[in-house]
Amino acid sequence: MIEIKDLHKSYKMGSNSLHVLKGINFSVKEGELVAIMGSSGSGKSTLLNILGMLDEADSGTYFLDNVPIKGLNETKAAKYRNKFLGFVFQSFNLINYKTALENVALPLYYQRKNRKERAEKAMDYLSKVGLAEWATHLPSELSGGQKQRVAIARALAADPKVLLADEPTGALDSKTSYEVMDIIQTINDEGKTILVVTHEPDIADMCKRIVHLKDGVIVEDKPVKQIRASQYV
Amino acid sequence: MKFIFERDTWQEIYGAIRKNKIRTIITVIGVTWGVFLFVFLLGMAKGLDNSFRSQFNDFATNTMFLWGQQTSIPNKGFKRGRRMQLTLDDVQALESKVEDIEYIAPRNVTGQWGTPPGQFVKGSKSGAFKIFGDYPTIDKVSKKKIFDGGRFINEEDIKYERKVCVIGEDIYKQFYDKDEEAVGGYVRINGIYFKVIGVYKPTQTGFEGDDSIFLPFTTFQTIFNQGKNISWMVITAKADKNIVNTEATIKSTLKRMHNVHPDDTQAFGSFNLGEEVAKVNGFLSGMRLITYIVGIATLIAGVIAIGNVLLITVKERTREIGVRRALGATPAEVRGQIMLESILLTFVAGLLGFIFGTLLLWGISTIVGDNNDIPILNPTVDFLAVGGALLSIVLLGTLIGLIPAQKAVSIRPIEALREE
Ligand SMILES: Nc1ncnc2c1ncn2[C@@H]1O[C@H](COP(=O)(O)OP(=O)(O)OP(=O)(O)O)[C@@H](O)[C@H]1O
Numbered sequence: 010m011i012e013i014k015d016l017h018k019s020y021k022m023g024s025n026s027l028h029v030l031k032g033i034n035f036s037v038k039e040g041e042l043v044a045i046m047g048s049s050g051s052g053k054s055t056l057l058n059i060l061g062m063l064d065e066a067d068s069g070t071y072f073l074d075n076v077p078i079k080g081l082n083e084t085k086a087a088k089y090r091n092k093f094l095g096f097v098f099q100s101f102n103l104i105n106y107k108t109a110l111e112n113v114a115l116p117l118y119y120q121r122k123n124r125k126e127r128a129e130k131a132m133d134y135l136s137k138v139g140l141a142e143w144a145t146h147l148p149s150e151l152s153g154g155q156k157q158r159v160a161i162a163r164a165l166a167a168d169p170k171v172l173l174a175d176e177p178t179g180a181l182d183s184k185t186s187y188e189v190m191d192i193i194q195t196i197n198d199e200g201k202t203i204l205v206v207t208h209e210p211d212i213a214d215m216c217k218r219i220v221h222l223k224d225g226v227i228v229e230d231k232p233v234k235q236i237r238a239s240q241y242v
Numbered sequence: 243m244k245f246i247f248e249r250d251t252w253q254e255i256y257g258a259i260r261k262n263k264i265r266t267i268i269t270v271i272g273v274t275w276g277v278f279l280f281v282f283l284l285g286m287a288k289g290l291d292n293s294f295r296s297q298f299n300d301f302a303t304n305t306m307f308l309w310g311q312q313t314s315i316p317n318k319g320f321k322r323g324r325r326m327q328l329t330l331d332d333v334q335a336l337e338s339k340v341e342d343i344e345y346i347a348p349r350n351v352t353g354q355w356g357t358p359p360g361q362f363v364k365g366s367k368s369g370a371f372k373i374f375g376d377y378p379t380i381d382k383v384s385k386k387k388i389f390d391g392g393r394f395i396n397e398e399d400i401k402y403e404r405k406v407c408v409i410g411e412d413i414y415k416q417f418y419d420k421d422e423e424a425v426g427g428y429v430r431i432n433g434i435y436f437k438v439i440g441v442y443k444p445t446q447t448g449f450e451g452d453d454s455i456f457l458p459f460t461t462f463q464t465i466f467n468q469g470k471n472i473s474w475m476v477i478t479a480k481a482d483k484n485i486v487n488t489e490a491t492i493k494s495t496l497k498r499m500h501n502v503h504p505d506d507t508q509a510f511g512s513f514n515l516g517e518e519v520a521k522v523n524g525f526l527s528g529m530r531l532i533t534y535i536v537g538i539a540t541l542i543a544g545v546i547a548i549g550n551v552l553l554i555t556v557k558e559r560t561r562e563i564g565v566r567r568a569l570g571a572t573p574a575e576v577r578g579q580i581m582l583e584s585i586l587l588t589f590v591a592g593l594l595g596f597i598f599g600t601l602l603l604w605g606i607s608t609i610v611g612d613n614n615d616i617p618i619l620n621p622t623v624d625f626l627a628v629g630g631a632l633l634s635i636v637l638l639g640t641l642i643g644l645i646p647a648q649k650a651v652s653i654r655p656i657e658a659l660r661e662e
């Protein structure tokens with residue numbers, strides 16, 4: 010599903026440049042649930058952004074579902090993001106003047122789906138994350154955990170090939186974190202490929218594979234025995 | 243461009259606008275005020291214009307009056323102070339010599355400028371009124387309304403020196419009972435019997451008023467023993483001629499005929515409406531120009547305010563825009579949305595301003611009505627001007643919207659989403 014080879018990325022800061030990713034080789038198969046770990050500043054978000062086509066690598070190759078991702082203009086990148094990728098952010102990033110349902114329906118809007126289909130699908134995904142009754146509520150009326158579940162529903166709405174989550178539990182307490190992970194595991198069980206950036210070892214242990222990043226390279230890449238989140242919920 | 247016609251696009255815009263109620267209202271006020279002012283001023287200018295025009299209504303505006311005075315420069319052995327008396331010969335000479343003339347009508351009057359008024363008697367009542375001796379042509383220059391059943395002086399009256407008269411509405415009111423028929427009846431003027439052929443009402447303010455009596459020129463000539471003398475003449479230039487130039491030609495022609503020094507400005511007096519109309523027109527165009535300047539300046543200020551607020555809003559909405567782009571909004575869609583917001587705001591604001599302005603004009607029009615003391619008549623706005631204004635607002639809104647739209651697109655989604 011994801012194939013990257015010798016990926017490099019550096020940021021220019023005035024006269025000097027900061028080499029963040031120093032040759033990443035990494036592949037993810039369909040249906041995997043991968044945790045990306047590493048200390049702060051190790052380049053986790055940078056990697057995820059490149060995978061998410063929000064940023065571009067300086068060198069190296071990236072194939073997503075056998076499609077080469079290179080030199081895309083913004084319009085093309087937007088279309089690819091919409092079609093292939095779902096994003097979950099640490100700070101939820103819901104649109105505050107839209108209801109839960111409208112937020113979930115937004116990717117479908119950019120897919121030019123008609124109103125009825127949008128509403129139906131969005132409702133399906135909201136039910137999936139257990140928030141059907143909250144459909145008409147604004148984000149400000151939801152708890153952090155609920156917001157993140159709406160965000161997950163939104164990421165899933167366009168039925169992407171890969172779900173990219175950058176510290177999805179970073180702003181949540183442990184109980185809510187487990188609820189969110191429970192949902193992520195359920196989605197993964199249904200076959201969705203998911204990458205989760207996290208600092209927390211217990212969250213990482215709920216994935217199926219852990220990739221460790223340090224100083225811009227992968228220092229460890231091991232499968233783990235998945236701990237089910239449902240037992241803590 | 244298809245997205246403009248989709249309900250969803252507007253729903254998105256509505257959502258964004260509704261979210262920022264206060265800023266929406268504040269921005270809208272700027273443009274609303276601009277258009278309101280524009281419509282109001284334009285309407286008032288039009289009202290003034292209409293009012294002035296109604297004063298000159300039916301009056302051939304390229305018309306002049308000409309009369310004799312006294313010379314101020316000695317010439318060819320004549321002393322200065324020589325009295326100039328215009329006669330029918332002058333009229334004939336001018337008619338044949340000056341091509342610019344469309345109509346020329348000599349007039350005589352008594353009861354004006356120190357001459358005694360005529361004595362009007364009907365039955366047992368009598369009164370003193372101004373009496374004019376006129377040709378039918380005069381009606382072409384200064385139109386009078388003749389009440390039903392009557393007529394103005396015609397060529398036959400002139401030819402046969404008929405003893406007929408047209409009397410003013412005011413005289414009719416003083417001498418006749420309500421519903422009494424005046425036309426066909428007889429009255430006495432300076433002891434001579436005249437048949438009344440019409441009752442007139444002036445359609446514009448003039449010195450004839452509505453209490454004068456008109457006789458055929460020839461009849462007047464005989465009764466008052468005028469010989470060929472005339473009091474003054476009224477001349478209308480051809481439509482494509484400038485009355486001011488015509489006036490100069492006529493005067494120099496007369497000066498040659500009467501041995502008056504070419505530089506003598508006193509020998510003949512004249513007055514033309516061309517100059518007056520030009521003055522009023524100048525004033526009105528000035529008003530219109532000011533209206534346009536003020537209106538357009540206010541509009542531009544309003545539209546710039548909208549652009550400014552949208553720019554601020556784009557900054558506030560950086561993250562939202564980033565999210566949208568992460569979810570698949572293309573730059574064109576982001577740009578389109580911001581621009582449509584700008585256009586919609588300016589258009590709605592403009593429309594509101596137009597509605598308020600029109601309502602106010604309508605209110606003024608209703609209150610003022612036909613009141614002649616206030617020089618405002620039917621203050622309306624030209625729909626073409628308003629349509630043009632609205633169109634240019636939308637255009638301005640589009641242009642100004644480009645700035646925030648470009649700003650929104652220039653924000654890279656990754657930067658927009660970066661955690662603080
Ligand atoms: N746009 C940028 N310009 C300059 N430097 C940047 C930029 N984005 C990231 N960096 C730098 O790159 C390095 C890696 O950043 P990154 O956000 O990928 O780290 P991270 O592993 O996600 O850290 P954290 O766990 O704190 O989120 C950091 O040193 C950061 O300061």
Ligand SMILES: [Mg+2]
Nearest residue numbers: 053054055175
């Ligand atoms: Mg990070």
